[in-house]
Structure formats: structure tokens, C-alpha cells
Amino acid sequence: MTHEVRGVVARAKNEPVSVETVLVPDPGPGEALVTVQACGVCHTDLHYRQGGISDDFPFLLGHEAAGVVEAVGDGVTDVAPGDFVILNWRAVCGQCRACLRGRPWYCFDTHNATQKMTLADGTELSPALGIGAFVEKTLVAAGQCTKVDPEASPAAAGLLGCGVMAGLGAAINTGGVTRGDSVAVIGCGGVGDAAIAGARLAGAARIIAVDVDDRKLEWAKGFGATHTINSSGTDPVAAIQELTGGNGADVVIEAVGRPETYKQAFYARDLAGTVVLVGVPTPDMTLELPLLDVFGRGGALKSSWYGDCLPSRDFPMLIDLYRQGRLDLDAFVSERIALDEVESAFTKMHHGDVLRSVVIF
Numbered sequence: 001m002t003h004e005v006r007g008v009v010a011r012a013k014n015e016p017v018s019v020e021t022v023l024v025p026d027p028g029p030g031e032a033l034v035t036v037q038a039c040g041v042c043h044t045d046l047h048y049r050q051g052g053i054s055d056d057f058p059f060l061l062g063h064e065a066a067g068v069v070e071a072v073g074d075g076v077t078d079v080a081p082g083d084f085v086i087l088n089w090r091a092v093c094g095q096c097r098a099c100l101r102g103r104p105w106y107c108f109d110t111h112n113a114t115q116k117m118t119l120a121d122g123t124e125l126s127p128a129l130g131i132g133a134f135v136e137k138t139l140v141a142a143g144q145c146t147k148v149d150p151e152a153s154p155a156a157a158g159l160l161g162c163g164v165m166a167g168l169g170a171a172i173n174t175g176g177v178t179r180g181d182s183v184a185v186i187g188c189g190g191v192g193d194a195a196i197a198g199a200r201l202a203g204a205a206r207i208i209a210v211d212v213d214d215r216k217l218e219w220a221k222g223f224g225a226t227h228t229i230n231s232s233g234t235d236p237v238a239a240i241q242e243l244t245g246g247n248g249a250d251v252v253i254e255a256v257g258r259p260e261t262y263k264q265a266f267y268a269r270d271l272a273g274t275v276v277l278v279g280v281p282t283p284d285m286t287l288e289l290p291l292l293d294v295f296g297r298g299g300a301l302k303s304s305w306y307g308d309c310l311p312s313r314d315f316p317m318l319i320d321l322y323r324q325g326r327l328d329l330d331a332f333v334s335e336r337i338a339l340d341e342v343e344s345a346f347t348k349m350h351h352g353d354v355l356r357s358v359v360i361f
């Protein structure tokens with residue numbers, strides 16, 4: 001049986017998105033059909049609609065989602081109809097060179113659904129990050145469904161499916177922030193604020209938030225920033241050094257994805273410190289740095305894909321912390337919107353009016 005549902009589609013580069021009829025097949029072997037309850041609007045969705053990720057239009061957008069499994073295909077044993085799940089874009093294969101070396105959070109061959117969702121005329125859709133969840137029902141690989149405590153609110157839980165997990169993991173997993181560390185976070189959107197929350201959870205002593213928007217800096221304090229810097233009028237490198245005894249921060253997390261903010265991160269860390277790039281650059285961007293500085297400052301320059309998370313390990317643990325009141329996922333939800341409001345949510349995101357707009361079904 002084919003399910004006829006409504007979904008948000010980006011048809012062409014830089015064109016506004018539209019709500020279209022989407023045809024979703026029943027799950028085949030290894031697949032699951034999920035009734036989506038909530039899906040957050042991530043900057044990466046906007047990157048897709050701007051053609052910044054690939055040219056495989058039309059895209060079915062949305063990938064930060066939670067919902068209930070409606071049906072599973074043959075051979076699926078880990079999830080069953082009725083399970084409350086967060087969708088992930090890291091269904092690990094267990095067989096690639098990363099998985100075989102015991103590092104499944106780097107899995108190089110993650111699973112997505114084999115069958116395609118299509119427009120009413122049969123045109124195949126490219127689901128954002130192999131998910132596509134601004135749609136009433138979506139088809140994913142069963143491994144993309146991570147079961148969590150059904151008491152969690154779908155709007156909050158879904159955010160762990162991408163940006164919030166990326167930020168938390170950039171601090172905790174990739175950056176290895178530990179108690180007593182000084183941490184600076186450049187860019188305080190949903191991802192950067194999650195990095196701040198992660199740094200607080202990990203016991204950082206000093207957490208410096210940097211943004212060009214005072215509203216964002218105010219929100220960052222709520223997630224745990226101990227100091228804030230508006231870098232539109234102040235040199236953030238000098239300011240971070242001043243707040244860290246003249247040395248720079250142990251871990252600097254770049255959550256914008258631009259060469260100039262990466263350079264700030266590079267120079268704002270202490271000797272032997274760590275830079276984590278979690279912001280996603282576009283293909284036209286390049287970076288030039290004196291090689292001697294790269295060598296002479298030591299330490300580690302890392303990128304963080306999805307916060308180096310392992311969904312089966314991290315999602316249930318973070319939902320537990322949320323349920324215990326130790327991780328305020330609700331604070332990331334700026335507004336709850338309808339499916340036909342995604343384009344206006346992009347505008348609000350662009351103007352910095354929201355951390356996360358979340359589509360509620």
C-alpha cells in the first residue's frame with residue numbers, strides 16, 4: 001500500500017519551499033514507516049534549499065524528528081509498531097572500516113531506506129540527510145529509529161535528532177570537555193547553545209559565548225554561558241584571552257561554519273588546546289593559515305559530524321537527563337508551527353529570531 005501524505009519539498013535552488021503531496025511506500029525489508037509527531041527546522045534544511053549541499057532536487061526537507069513507528073518491514077527486530085523513536089542519520093552498518101575498528105560513531109556506510117518516497121507524478125525525492133521528516137509519515141531504515149522514553153515531549157526529543165545532538169556532542173564527544181575546562185563557543189544558534197549546555201553538563205568552569213546578536217547572547221546565558229562577547233564590535237580573540245588569564249580557552253567550538261569565525265576559534269584557544277568545527281561551510285569557502293601557527297600552537301583541530309554521537313548510546317541517555325531536569329531541551333523550542341510555515345521559519349532563522357521552530361503534526 002502507498003500512503004498519500006503532505007510534505008515540505010524544495011523543488012529548485014533558492015526557490016521557496018512548498019507543501020506537496022508525497023507518496024510513501026509501505027516498509028520493505030529492513031525499513032520502518034514512522035508517523036512523524038514533531039520536526040525541528042535546522043540550518044542544514046536551509047542549506048539544502050539553497051543548493052549548498054547538493055543539486056539533487058527535489059528535496060524532501062526535515063530531519064530533526066520524533067514520532068511513532070507505524071509499521072516495520074521483514075527482518076526488523078529492534079523496533080516495533082507503537083515504539084516512540086527519535087530519527088537519526090547515523091544508522092551504523094557494523095561492517096565498514098570504522099565500525100570494525102570499534103568506532104561506529106564514524107560509520108562510513110550508514111543505512112537509509114532503500115525504497116524512494118516520490119511526488120504524486122512519480123518524481124523521486126531526495127530526503128534531507130537520508131530522513132525527510134517535514135512529512136506526516138516517512139520511510140527510513142529501521143536503524144534510523146532510536147527508541148526513547150515515551151514520556152518525553154516529541155518537540156524536545158526530536159531536536160536530539162540533529163542540531164542539539166551535534167552541539168552537545170561537539171563539546172562532550174569531539175571536544176572532550178571535562179570538569180574545570182575553559183570553553184568558548186562561537187555562534188550561539190541551536191547548535192552553539194547545545195554546545196554550551198554540553199560544556200556545562202561536562203563540568204566546564206568557564207563558558208564563553210560569542211555571537212553578533214545580543215539576543216542570542218542573552219539566551220546563551222540560560223544554557224550555561226558564564227561570559228558573553230558580542231563580536232560585532234569587539235575582537236573576540238582578545239576578549240577570550242582576557243577572560244582566560246591571557247591564554248585562550250582549552251576548547252573552542254565553531255558553530256557558524258565560516259572561515260573568519262574558524263580563524264577566531266583557531267587563535268582563541270590556548271596552546272595545545274582543541275578547536276572543534278561543528279558549523280558546516282559551503283563549497284566555495286577556503287581557509288588560509290600560517291602553517292607555522294598550526295604547528296607551533298599544537299593541540300588538535302577537529303571536525304564534528306553529528307557530534308560524533310552514537311544514537312543508540314546517546315539519545316536514551318540524554319532523554320534521561322532531560323527527564324531528570326538536568327538538560328533543558330524545551331528551552332531550544334522557540335515556537336511550534338504548522339507544516340506550511342517552514343518557509344517563514346527559514347526567514348526567522350535567517351534574522352536570528354528563533355533557536356528552533358518546530359513543526360508539530
Ligand SMILES: NC(=O)c1ccc[n+]([C@@H]2O[C@H](COP(=O)([O-])OP(=O)(O)OC[C@H]3O[C@@H](n4cnc5c(N)ncnc54)[C@H](O)[C@@H]3O)[C@@H](O)[C@H]2O)c1
Binds near residue numbers: 043186190256277280
Ligand atoms: N556538524 C553537524 O553535524 C551539524 C549538525 C547540524 C547543524 N550544523 C551546522 O551548525 C551551524 C549552526 O547551526 P544552527 O542551527 O545553530 O544555526 P543558526 O542560524 O540558528 O545559528 C547560527 C548563529 O551564528 C551566529 N553568527 C553568524 N555569524 C556570526 C559571526 N560572524 N560571528 C559570531 N556569530 C555569528 C548567528 O547570529 C546565530 O546565532 C550551521 O552551519 C549548521 O549547518 C552542523
Ligand SMILES: [Zn+2]
Binds near residue numbers: 108
Ligand atoms: Zn559502519
Ligand SMILES: [Zn+2]
Binds near residue numbers: 042045063064162163
Ligand atoms: Zn540538522
